[in-house]
Amino acid sequence: MLNLFALTCEEVAGEMSRRYGKGMYHAAALYREIFKKGSTSFAKTIEFSRSPSLAVQLAGDLRLPSCRIIATQEEEGVLKFASALADDRTIESVIIPARGRTTLCVSSQVGCRMGCRFCATGEMGYVRNLTVEEIVWQVHAARFKLNRRVDNIVFMGMGEPLDNLANVTGAVRVIGDQRGFDMAPSHITVSTAGHADGIRDLAALNIRKLRLAVSLNASNDELRTRLMPINQRYPLSRIKQELLAFPVEKGGVIFIEYVLLEGINDSREDAIGLARYLTGLPVRVNVIAFNPSGSNIYTAPGEENVRRFCGWLAGEKLFVRLRRSRGQAIMAACGQLGSAALGGEEKL
Ligand code: SF4
DSSP: OEEGGGSOHHHHHHHHHHHHSOOHHHHHHHHIIIIISOOOOGGGSHHHHTOHHHHHHHHHHEEOOOOEEEEEEEETTEEEEEEEOTTSOEEEEEEEEETTEEEEEOOOEEEOSSOOTTOHHHHHOEEEEOOHHHHHHHHHIIIIISOOOOSEEEEOSSSOGGGGHHHHHHHHHHHHOTTTTOOOGGGEEEEESOOHHHHHHHHHHTOTTOEEEEEOOOSSHHHHHHHOTHHHHSOHHHHHHHHHHSOOOTTOOEEEEEEEOTTTSOSHHHHHHHHHHHTTSOEEEEEEEOOOOTTOOOOOOOHHHHHHHHHHHHHTTOOEEEEOOOOGGGTOSTTOOSOGGGOOOBOO
Protein backbone atom coordinates (compact mmCIF):
# COMPACT_ATOMS: atom_id res chain seq x y z
CA MET A 1 0.00 0.00 0.00
CA LEU A 2 1.06 3.56 -0.63
CA ASN A 3 0.71 5.32 2.71
CA LEU A 4 0.27 8.84 1.41
CA PHE A 5 -0.10 10.66 4.76
CA ALA A 6 3.30 9.36 5.87
CA LEU A 7 5.24 10.42 2.76
CA THR A 8 6.61 13.66 1.34
CA CYS A 9 5.80 14.38 -2.29
CA GLU A 10 9.36 13.45 -3.24
CA GLU A 11 8.89 10.08 -1.55
CA VAL A 12 5.53 9.58 -3.29
CA ALA A 13 7.29 10.25 -6.61
CA GLY A 14 9.87 7.60 -5.72
CA GLU A 15 7.09 5.11 -4.96
CA MET A 16 5.32 6.03 -8.22
CA SER A 17 8.50 5.38 -10.13
CA ARG A 18 9.17 2.04 -8.39
CA ARG A 19 5.60 0.77 -8.73
CA TYR A 20 4.34 2.21 -12.00
CA GLY A 21 7.28 3.76 -13.82
CA LYS A 22 5.78 7.24 -13.26
CA GLY A 23 7.18 10.17 -11.29
CA MET A 24 6.78 13.65 -9.92
CA TYR A 25 4.22 14.75 -12.54
CA HIS A 26 1.59 12.38 -11.10
CA ALA A 27 2.85 12.50 -7.52
CA ALA A 28 2.48 16.29 -7.42
CA ALA A 29 -1.08 16.06 -8.79
CA LEU A 30 -2.05 13.48 -6.19
CA TYR A 31 -0.43 15.47 -3.38
CA ARG A 32 -2.10 18.69 -4.51
CA GLU A 33 -5.55 17.08 -4.59
CA ILE A 34 -5.29 15.51 -1.16
CA PHE A 35 -3.34 18.11 0.80
CA LYS A 36 -4.16 21.39 -0.93
CA LYS A 37 -7.76 20.73 -1.96
CA GLY A 38 -8.81 18.05 0.50
CA SER A 39 -10.20 15.98 -2.36
CA THR A 40 -9.70 12.33 -3.21
CA SER A 41 -10.89 12.82 -6.82
CA PHE A 42 -7.37 12.76 -8.26
CA ALA A 43 -8.56 10.57 -11.17
CA LYS A 44 -10.37 13.61 -12.57
CA THR A 45 -7.25 15.78 -12.76
CA ILE A 46 -5.65 16.49 -16.14
CA GLU A 47 -2.59 14.52 -15.11
CA PHE A 48 -4.51 11.33 -14.33
CA SER A 49 -7.25 11.67 -16.95
CA ARG A 50 -4.53 10.97 -19.51
CA SER A 51 -3.57 7.78 -17.66
CA PRO A 52 -6.87 6.23 -16.50
CA SER A 53 -5.38 2.79 -15.86
CA LEU A 54 -2.77 4.37 -13.57
CA ALA A 55 -5.58 6.13 -11.66
CA VAL A 56 -7.34 2.79 -11.13
CA GLN A 57 -4.15 1.05 -10.01
CA LEU A 58 -3.29 3.91 -7.66
CA ALA A 59 -6.79 4.01 -6.18
CA GLY A 60 -6.33 0.33 -5.29
CA ASP A 61 -2.90 0.88 -3.74
CA LEU A 62 -3.53 4.15 -1.95
CA ARG A 63 -3.78 3.97 1.81
CA LEU A 64 -5.53 6.87 3.52
CA PRO A 65 -5.90 7.04 7.31
CA SER A 66 -9.02 5.40 8.64
CA CYS A 67 -9.50 8.03 11.34
CA ARG A 68 -12.79 9.82 11.87
CA ILE A 69 -14.02 12.74 13.90
CA ILE A 70 -16.42 11.45 16.53
CA ALA A 71 -17.15 14.61 18.51
CA THR A 72 -16.66 18.35 18.39
CA GLN A 73 -17.20 20.99 21.04
CA GLU A 74 -16.84 24.74 20.67
CA GLU A 75 -16.51 27.52 23.20
CA GLU A 76 -15.37 31.14 22.69
CA GLY A 77 -14.22 30.21 19.17
CA VAL A 78 -12.03 27.36 20.48
CA LEU A 79 -12.96 24.12 18.78
CA LYS A 80 -11.97 20.78 20.26
CA PHE A 81 -12.39 17.66 18.20
CA ALA A 82 -12.04 14.03 19.20
CA SER A 83 -10.94 11.51 16.60
CA ALA A 84 -11.31 7.74 16.66
CA LEU A 85 -8.29 5.91 15.26
CA ALA A 86 -8.28 2.63 13.36
CA ASP A 87 -8.00 0.68 16.63
CA ASP A 88 -10.85 2.74 18.13
CA ARG A 89 -8.51 4.60 20.47
CA THR A 90 -9.43 8.24 20.83
CA ILE A 91 -7.30 11.37 20.61
CA GLU A 92 -8.16 15.04 20.89
CA SER A 93 -7.00 18.13 19.01
CA VAL A 94 -7.88 21.79 19.48
CA ILE A 95 -8.25 24.67 17.03
CA ILE A 96 -7.52 28.02 18.66
CA PRO A 97 -8.04 31.29 16.76
CA ALA A 98 -6.20 34.31 18.18
CA ARG A 99 -5.28 37.72 16.80
CA GLY A 100 -6.20 36.82 13.21
CA ARG A 101 -4.21 33.59 13.17
CA THR A 102 -5.29 30.06 13.93
CA THR A 103 -3.27 27.54 15.88
CA LEU A 104 -3.92 23.83 15.78
CA CYS A 105 -2.87 21.91 18.88
CA VAL A 106 -2.18 18.30 17.89
CA SER A 107 -1.68 15.10 19.88
CA SER A 108 1.38 12.92 19.43
CA GLN A 109 0.42 9.91 21.56
CA VAL A 110 -2.66 8.16 22.87
CA GLY A 111 -2.26 9.05 26.55
CA CYS A 112 1.14 9.91 27.96
CA ARG A 113 3.64 8.20 30.22
CA MET A 114 5.03 11.39 31.79
CA GLY A 115 2.34 11.52 34.46
CA CYS A 116 2.49 15.26 35.16
CA ARG A 117 0.35 15.76 38.24
CA PHE A 118 -1.60 18.72 36.88
CA CYS A 119 -2.56 17.11 33.57
CA ALA A 120 -5.65 15.11 32.60
CA THR A 121 -3.75 13.23 29.88
CA GLY A 122 -1.12 12.26 32.44
CA GLU A 123 -3.86 10.58 34.48
CA MET A 124 -4.61 8.29 31.53
CA GLY A 125 -1.18 6.73 31.39
CA TYR A 126 0.46 5.73 28.12
CA VAL A 127 -1.35 3.68 25.50
CA ARG A 128 0.67 4.06 22.30
CA ASN A 129 2.48 6.40 19.95
CA LEU A 130 0.61 8.00 17.08
CA THR A 131 1.88 7.14 13.63
CA VAL A 132 3.01 9.81 11.16
CA GLU A 133 -0.27 9.47 9.28
CA GLU A 134 -2.35 9.89 12.45
CA ILE A 135 -0.53 13.10 13.29
CA VAL A 136 -0.82 14.46 9.74
CA TRP A 137 -4.48 13.44 9.67
CA GLN A 138 -5.27 15.89 12.49
CA VAL A 139 -4.08 18.75 10.27
CA HIS A 140 -6.04 17.42 7.31
CA ALA A 141 -9.18 17.07 9.44
CA ALA A 142 -8.91 20.62 10.78
CA ARG A 143 -8.43 22.01 7.28
CA PHE A 144 -10.88 19.99 5.24
CA LYS A 145 -13.34 18.28 7.56
CA LEU A 146 -13.82 21.26 9.86
CA ASN A 147 -12.93 23.88 7.24
CA ARG A 148 -10.61 25.88 9.48
CA ARG A 149 -7.45 27.57 8.37
CA VAL A 150 -4.31 26.47 10.16
CA ASP A 151 -1.48 28.99 10.48
CA ASN A 152 0.49 27.41 13.30
CA ILE A 153 0.80 23.95 14.76
CA VAL A 154 1.76 23.20 18.34
CA PHE A 155 2.53 19.72 19.65
CA MET A 156 0.86 20.45 22.97
CA GLY A 157 -2.03 18.00 22.80
CA MET A 158 -2.02 14.53 24.28
CA GLY A 159 1.38 12.95 24.70
CA GLU A 160 5.05 13.86 25.01
CA PRO A 161 6.20 14.51 21.41
CA LEU A 162 9.85 13.79 22.13
CA ASP A 163 8.83 10.36 23.40
CA ASN A 164 7.68 9.75 19.81
CA LEU A 165 10.40 11.71 18.05
CA ALA A 166 10.65 9.76 14.79
CA ASN A 167 6.94 10.02 14.01
CA VAL A 168 6.67 13.63 15.13
CA THR A 169 9.57 14.73 12.94
CA GLY A 170 8.23 12.53 10.13
CA ALA A 171 4.94 14.42 10.38
CA VAL A 172 6.78 17.77 10.44
CA ARG A 173 8.37 16.81 7.09
CA VAL A 174 5.03 15.91 5.51
CA ILE A 175 3.23 18.97 6.92
CA GLY A 176 6.07 21.19 5.69
CA ASP A 177 6.04 19.90 2.11
CA GLN A 178 5.53 22.86 -0.22
CA ARG A 179 3.40 20.81 -2.57
CA GLY A 180 1.04 19.97 0.29
CA PHE A 181 0.23 21.84 3.51
CA ASP A 182 3.34 23.96 3.07
CA MET A 183 3.71 24.78 6.74
CA ALA A 184 7.29 25.78 7.45
CA PRO A 185 8.97 24.53 10.65
CA SER A 186 8.98 28.15 11.88
CA HIS A 187 5.20 27.75 12.27
CA ILE A 188 5.50 24.50 14.20
CA THR A 189 6.28 24.22 17.91
CA VAL A 190 7.27 20.98 19.61
CA SER A 191 6.56 21.17 23.32
CA THR A 192 8.29 18.86 25.78
CA ALA A 193 7.95 18.15 29.48
CA GLY A 194 11.76 18.17 29.60
CA HIS A 195 12.69 14.95 27.80
CA ALA A 196 16.40 15.79 27.71
CA ASP A 197 17.45 12.89 25.46
CA GLY A 198 14.68 13.92 23.06
CA ILE A 199 15.89 17.55 23.06
CA ARG A 200 19.40 16.30 22.27
CA ASP A 201 18.14 14.03 19.47
CA LEU A 202 15.92 16.77 18.04
CA ALA A 203 18.88 19.17 18.06
CA ALA A 204 20.94 16.59 16.14
CA LEU A 205 18.29 16.51 13.40
CA ASN A 206 18.83 20.26 12.99
CA ILE A 207 15.41 21.03 11.50
CA ARG A 208 15.94 24.70 10.76
CA LYS A 209 13.60 27.10 12.56
CA LEU A 210 11.53 24.39 14.22
CA ARG A 211 10.38 25.90 17.49
CA LEU A 212 10.95 24.26 20.85
CA ALA A 213 8.90 24.80 24.00
CA VAL A 214 9.72 23.34 27.40
CA SER A 215 7.08 22.94 30.07
CA LEU A 216 9.16 23.81 33.15
CA ASN A 217 6.72 24.73 35.95
CA ALA A 218 9.33 24.77 38.72
CA SER A 219 12.86 25.99 39.16
CA ASN A 220 14.06 23.50 41.76
CA ASP A 221 14.29 19.72 41.42
CA GLU A 222 12.38 18.93 44.59
CA LEU A 223 9.22 20.73 43.47
CA ARG A 224 9.61 19.79 39.83
CA THR A 225 9.87 16.10 40.62
CA ARG A 226 6.71 16.39 42.67
CA LEU A 227 4.85 18.01 39.78
CA MET A 228 6.51 16.18 36.89
CA PRO A 229 7.96 12.72 37.60
CA ILE A 230 10.07 12.92 34.41
CA ASN A 231 12.30 15.27 36.41
CA GLN A 232 13.72 12.26 38.25
CA ARG A 233 15.13 10.97 35.00
CA TYR A 234 16.02 14.37 33.55
CA PRO A 235 16.74 16.88 36.33
CA LEU A 236 16.86 20.61 35.69
CA SER A 237 20.66 20.68 35.27
CA ARG A 238 20.47 18.10 32.45
CA ILE A 239 17.64 19.96 30.72
CA LYS A 240 19.62 23.19 30.86
CA GLN A 241 22.66 21.47 29.40
CA GLU A 242 20.57 20.37 26.38
CA LEU A 243 18.88 23.77 26.03
CA LEU A 244 22.25 25.54 25.97
CA ALA A 245 23.28 23.23 23.10
CA PHE A 246 20.00 23.53 21.21
CA PRO A 247 20.38 25.32 17.86
CA VAL A 248 18.33 28.52 18.03
CA GLU A 249 18.26 30.79 14.98
CA LYS A 250 19.56 34.34 15.38
CA GLY A 251 16.83 36.32 17.13
CA GLY A 252 14.92 33.13 17.93
CA VAL A 253 13.85 31.91 21.34
CA ILE A 254 13.05 28.74 23.23
CA PHE A 255 9.60 28.98 24.79
CA ILE A 256 9.36 28.20 28.48
CA GLU A 257 5.88 27.18 29.58
CA TYR A 258 5.06 27.75 33.23
CA VAL A 259 1.70 26.52 34.52
CA LEU A 260 0.93 28.55 37.61
CA LEU A 261 -0.52 26.59 40.52
CA GLU A 262 -1.81 28.54 43.48
CA GLY A 263 0.37 28.24 46.56
CA ILE A 264 2.67 25.73 44.84
CA ASN A 265 4.93 27.52 42.36
CA ASP A 266 3.66 31.11 42.39
CA SER A 267 5.83 32.83 45.02
CA ARG A 268 8.37 35.58 44.49
CA GLU A 269 11.07 33.07 45.38
CA ASP A 270 9.80 30.80 42.57
CA ALA A 271 9.97 33.70 40.11
CA ILE A 272 13.52 34.61 41.13
CA GLY A 273 14.57 30.94 41.00
CA LEU A 274 13.14 30.64 37.50
CA ALA A 275 14.98 33.74 36.33
CA ARG A 276 18.24 32.39 37.76
CA TYR A 277 17.73 29.02 36.11
CA LEU A 278 17.07 30.61 32.72
CA THR A 279 20.16 32.84 32.82
CA GLY A 280 22.13 32.51 29.60
CA LEU A 281 19.28 31.00 27.59
CA PRO A 282 17.42 32.82 24.79
CA VAL A 283 13.91 32.33 26.17
CA ARG A 284 10.43 33.71 26.29
CA VAL A 285 8.34 32.65 29.27
CA ASN A 286 4.67 31.88 28.75
CA VAL A 287 2.80 31.89 32.04
CA ILE A 288 -0.42 29.88 31.95
CA ALA A 289 -2.90 29.88 34.82
CA PHE A 290 -3.68 26.29 35.80
CA ASN A 291 -6.94 24.82 34.47
CA PRO A 292 -8.56 22.47 36.95
CA SER A 293 -9.58 19.13 35.46
CA GLY A 294 -10.64 15.65 36.53
CA SER A 295 -9.45 14.57 39.94
CA ASN A 296 -6.80 17.23 40.14
CA ILE A 297 -5.69 18.40 43.55
CA TYR A 298 -4.38 21.80 42.48
CA THR A 299 -6.10 25.18 42.50
CA ALA A 300 -6.23 27.79 39.75
CA PRO A 301 -4.47 30.99 40.81
CA GLY A 302 -6.43 34.23 41.02
CA GLU A 303 -6.02 36.83 38.30
CA GLU A 304 -4.11 39.08 40.69
CA ASN A 305 -1.59 36.34 41.60
CA VAL A 306 -0.95 35.61 37.93
CA ARG A 307 -0.28 39.26 37.12
CA ARG A 308 1.95 39.63 40.16
CA PHE A 309 4.01 36.57 39.15
CA CYS A 310 4.42 37.88 35.60
CA GLY A 311 5.49 41.22 37.07
CA TRP A 312 8.20 39.55 39.14
CA LEU A 313 9.54 37.73 36.09
CA ALA A 314 9.53 40.93 34.05
CA GLY A 315 11.35 42.62 36.94
CA GLU A 316 14.05 39.97 36.54
CA LYS A 317 14.39 41.08 32.89
CA LEU A 318 12.66 38.04 31.45
CA PHE A 319 10.54 38.35 28.31
CA VAL A 320 7.24 37.12 29.71
CA ARG A 321 3.77 36.67 28.29
CA LEU A 322 0.60 35.78 30.07
CA ARG A 323 -1.10 33.15 27.95
CA ARG A 324 -4.80 33.25 28.40
CA SER A 325 -6.10 29.72 28.31
CA ARG A 326 -9.45 29.48 26.61
CA GLY A 327 -11.84 26.59 26.30
CA GLN A 328 -11.92 25.51 29.95
CA ALA A 329 -15.63 24.67 29.83
CA ILE A 330 -15.06 22.11 27.07
CA MET A 331 -11.82 20.79 28.62
CA ALA A 332 -9.81 22.06 25.68
CA ALA A 333 -7.36 24.16 27.62
CA CYS A 334 -3.75 23.29 28.43
CA GLY A 335 -3.46 20.09 30.44
CA GLN A 336 -7.12 19.20 30.03
CA LEU A 337 -7.07 16.94 26.99
CA GLY A 338 -8.09 13.33 27.29
CA SER A 339 -9.84 11.75 30.18
CA ALA A 340 -9.13 8.86 32.47
CA ALA A 341 -12.19 7.22 30.95
CA LEU A 342 -10.33 6.82 27.64
CA GLY A 343 -8.14 4.25 29.35
CA GLY A 344 -4.39 3.82 29.50
CA GLU A 345 -1.92 1.50 31.09
CA GLU A 346 1.61 2.60 31.55
CA LYS A 347 3.01 5.48 33.54
CA LEU A 348 6.57 6.60 34.03
S1 SF4 B 1 1.55 17.78 30.49
FE1 SF4 B 1 2.17 16.86 28.53
S2 SF4 B 1 3.92 15.56 29.11
FE2 SF4 B 1 2.82 16.00 31.01
S3 SF4 B 1 1.40 14.28 31.28
FE3 SF4 B 1 0.32 15.92 30.19
S4 SF4 B 1 0.53 15.41 28.02
FE4 SF4 B 1 2.09 14.26 29.13
